Amino acid sequence: MHTPIAPVREPLIEGGKTYHDISEDLCGPTEKAPSLSWIIAFMVSGAVMTFGFFSIAWTIWFGIGSWNLNRTIGWGYDITNFVWWIGIGHAGTLISAILLLFRQKWRTGVNRAAEAMTIFAVMCAGLFPAIHTGRPWFDFFMFPYPNTRGPLWVNFNSPLLWDIFAISTYFTVSLLFWYTGLVPDFATVRDRASGFRKKMYNLLSFGWTGSAKHWQRWESLSLILAGLATPLVLSVHTIVSFDFATSVIPGWHTTIFPPYFVAGAIFSGFAMVQTLMLITRKLLKLEQYITINHIESMNKVILLTGTIVGVAYLTELFIAWYSGYIYEQFAFFNRAFGIYWWSYFGMMACNVLSPQIFWFKKIRRSIFWTFLMSIFVNIGMWFERFVIIATTLARDYLPSSWSYYTPTWVEIGIYVGSIGLFFTLYLLFTRVAPVVAIAEVKHILKTAGDQYIGSKAKGGHNKEETVQESAH
Amino acid sequence: MKKQHKEVVFGLYNDEEILLKAVKEAHHQHLDIMDVYTPFPVHGLDKAMHLEESRLHIAGFVFGALGTLTAFLGMTWIFTRDWPIIFGGKPYWSVPSFIPITFELTVLFAAIGMVVSFYTVCGLGPGVTNPVLDDRITDDKFCIAFDADHCAPEEIQRLRDFLTRTGAEEIHAKSL
Structure with a gap:
């Protein structure tokens, strides 16, 4: 069963792996005792997380x-x-939905970890709206439920309410998608384990057997969930941008926000995937599954979305000037040259200028530059949100209300703590679940393994492909 | 589903291409395959086994439509009948601002409904333990299993011969 593929494609799985090697390599990290580097990382992120929870407790x-x-x-x-x-x-x-629909094979190397990252990131995100109400024990007021106050309902016209629906849906659908993908892999871990571990993974694997009918339904389910998640992922950040765009604040009230926010989201998301994957592949020795080709593909996405974000920044500036509306013009002049000029220039440098180095293939394929850039982009995208929120609010219509904002240690503590929470959850995930989707990697082995395609390919049925390649 | 005592004869293959040929061969010989187990989805296997197409997408559509109606009719009822409030001078029934929540609930209902349907029809779920024919089926072995219940010894021998001839590396019998 060989689907013909372009002979110019680079192999995505290196080392001439067999199916059994793939199970060994990918289940391995969950079966061994944690390494010293894992323990140190876990202790550090756990301590940071604890400080975050302390800051939350302080706030409440x-x-x-x-x-x-x-x-x-x-x-x-x-x-x-x-x-x-x-x-x-x-x-x-x-990665898991849109690239599945586009049949991008390189997604199989990184989709599992990226989906886990999504779930943990949404959990961290959810913390902030929950705490910023000040009385988080009343947060259930945000959901429409029949109550004894009338019933008085929530405001379905408010983008803040749309946000609650968008984020809860996003979290639920991502979790279902991720877990359904994990079930066959938990079964692989289960069948290799014994004793208590076998019992635990039996529970997690839901009794998966690998029956042909189940696989058929599983593939159908993955495809439809991907089809549902694709508009969902675009809608979520669109709705987040509505929190700003539907207001009447100069600098927020712009129609460019939805596409600009979505591009920015993908941009920062891929940067975080790079940060995590570069560390993960090194520590868990997965260099043959998450190859330089994967990293290069992701860097191309970063370059594309970074450039879209850059165009959006410039369009905003142009439209502010072209509108002839002095409040809008002032908002944008103030953004670039006002009291928060440093965050605007940080944003421009990290998000627009620095990703342009990815036009060079050498840099796209360099671990060092990729890691450095992934950190840059994450800083830049944090600045972007800070620029949009704080800079705009600091200069109100009335100069008498103008103000300046610097965070207290509590706010910084919660932020740093959320990063700790994220890494703690991710580290636990690497211990419990295979970080690369085992079944999906096996599925593409014969069309993307280096013993079958590419310059090192050998043997029987790929002769034509090899010949075609040398003809190129 | 009742758990029954069942005799099974199964062969383990090393490669999905050999397995596919064997499945097609079994169909030619009118052998009734109980099930095929693979470590990953093998494309073309459902066709070779003449499995019906999955109907999960219908469940997805029905649940999605249910979500659309729940959200849209729910908000309509709340804002026009139950407790009409004017927000920002907009009409009570302000359809454009119902769109985001309607969309989100459509996706949410479709996703949850389909996933629950999937686990239900497959008979999978937390706490379910299904018999495993061989531990290596989730690793690197591809398995064709025949129901050998109430089979005469010569019929079982025929199944075993078939498995050997089509390239099975190992042949086992197990009672479930």
């Missing part, structure tokens, strides 16, 4: 007054971090 105990928000600047670190995390969460669904 003393109230939102422990943050530096004021009457002019009602959103600061909280919503900045929320949008940042939601954006990071977008790459997972993009």
